[in-house]
Amino acid sequence: YVVAFLREKVGSPLKIKRTSSYELELAEYIESFGIDVTKNTRKVIPPKELDIYIKNKNLAIEVNGIYWHSAEKKIDKNYHANKTNQCLNKGIRLLHFFDYEIEKKKGLVFSIVDSKLGFNKKIYGRKCRIDEISSKEYMEFCNQHHLQGGVNASVRYGLFYNDQLVSVMGFGKSRFNKSYEYELLRFCNKTGHTIIGGASKMFNAFIKNQSPISVISYCQKRLFTGTVYENMGFVKQKDTPPNYFWVNPKGEVLSRYRTQKHMLNTEKSETEYMRSEGYYQIFDSGQTVFTWSNR
Secondary structure, three states, X not given: OHHHHHHHXXXXXXXXXXXXXXXXXXXXXXXXXXXXXXXXXXXXXXXXXXXXXXXXXXXXXXXXXXXXXXHHHOOOOOHHHHHHHHHHHOOOEEEEEEHHHHHHOXXXXXXXXXXXXXXXXXXEHHHOEEEEOOHHHHHHHHHHHOOOOOOOOOEEEEEEEOOEEEEEEEEEEOOOOOOOOEEEEEEEEOOOEEEEOHHHHHXXXXXXXXXXXXXXXXXXXXOOOOHHHHXXXXXXXXXXXXXXEEEOOOXXXXXXXXOOHHHHOOOOOHHHHHHHOOOEEEEOOOEEEEXXXXX
């Protein structure tokens, strides 16, 4: 950030390394398993570059610095989405991580990669005990094991393996689309673990106990395909356009719903105010909307 600032503001001749330390660290981690990694290739979706490409796994990974991937650097809002879709069209799963995510939750980022590579520790949901859990248990678990952290949920379930909490799922009233009764707000497993059949076990308990008419949920395309939703009986409705959020160099993230002008108490526009506070506007790859109905 310092070098980029000096280059832009005072014309400093200092140069920035083409490959970030986070990107190198992630590539070296994958290579430590004996996996061949191609770095900084433009041969897969030319002329665009992929930071990390694992051919025999049909997996690619982007490590995005918030400064260089923000609207302030004139990055088109469809840039990340287009890259994701170009890879999907070639049968390649592209993961997008931002530098602040690796800085703050490195273990979780590596766990997501491990999951795609099939290296996570596997536990069968049928061997787990299911219970409703407290808001405190749920939030602490999400903040530790979900990349976006926790969000308040009125109905919460947890799976326990040998009396240890290994997976949670939270529900609440639908926030954005009032045509649906409930929203599946969060689902996550303990870092480094895959709970086979765990999501279905918790969702079936929710159906049995709450008798919902309909449920909606949103899947981040930059990280997941939504297979877990399909396994629970959800139906894909649509892909949304890219959405934006605000993040500062400390890794403090604000959604666009929290930065609407009427909530900022300022005469400036949302963009002017957030930039003046040191935040960068980042566009994601869009979301996939999944719904479930008992009809």
